[in-house]
Amino acid sequence: MGKAKFYDTALKQERAVLVGVIKPGEKPEQTKEYLDELAFLVDTAGGVVDQTFTQKMQRPDRSTFVGTGKLEEIKGYVQSEEIDMVVFDDELSPSQLRNIERELQVKILDRSNLILDIFAGRAQTAQAKTQVELAQLQYLLPRLTRLWTHLERQKGGIGMRGPGETQIESDRRMILEKISLLKERLKLIDKQNETQRKNRAQLIRVALVGYTNVGKSTIMNMLAKSEVFAENKLFATLDTTVRKVVIDNLPFLLSDTVGFIRKLPHHLVECFKSTLDEVREADILIHVVDVSHESFEDQINVVNETLQELGARDKDTIMVFNKIDAYVSPEGEEDENGERITLTLDDFKKSWMAQNNAPALFISALHKENLEEFKQLLYDKVIAMHTARYPYDSLLY
Structure with missing residues (x-):
């Protein structure tokens, strides 16, 4: 008998x-940060990054995003290293996608498509699944022609043009019908959610907002003593989670929402606006910031811009700078042992972060540092709002 064969089924x-393209006025470290985030997105989606290519350009090439020389360089690497996919840091137009795919002969994704793929894998509830499917179809619609490029290989004139076009038009009609159906389904879900929110109207509502992966779900678990899914991945939370929280006998509602990110596809923002109703209708926002991230100031701006878009x-907002245990001074100051100097809680309270973002708190949700001060400020905010809205109820607290 021959030896048994074992196959790796993993x-x-x-x-x-x-x-990525480096545009005029963009610093190299800024480009690196964007591509690091793109690599994190690939990792979240289950892939692994092998190599990164950048090119300085006034604007991306209308046909192939990068120049022909750079595309040839990428093609050589893809073929020699047997790469599975090439991911672009900006949204590609249908023609760019088609041209690049034809040239490289591997799977081509852009940032929007990658984010949609992650969302599809993370959606749990009927609402999130419907929103993601709607966004995917809206993304797919203008790119339908690339699905029928096999017809270009068939030479010959008469009669060859029709079937492809007919099939594309048929698919387009089916997708438009499905989009219409999904929009109706979302309207129905929104009505049901609105009814639920009205039933909770008596309690003050607090919403956690922030960039993706800043620790919102960890804070939610800590305050609500619940088990909301939290991990070191982008978009760990897609569905808005609402929990009743009690601090010193004062109940209020706390919601955890999807994290924001730069260059979030516009149609995705549109589809998820109903999920973000919890943010729009909240009385108090807790804006969570990962202070250990080297570009946390940019992340604050991205969140503020998204909040502006949502109205x-x-x-009323509390700025909570999380992960103070992991913060290191950007100046790179070192002690006598050559180790980077970290800040104490008092240092944080005297910093520009505290002065420019009052009220501001500095915590480590993971290590439960300075949580009592956080809870006290939150309690004070909620009780003040509750007393103003329901003066008779204030006698109970």
């Missing part, structure tokens, strides 16, 4: 190459 990780920028 799912093979797809290897990816990243491509929630002027709400």
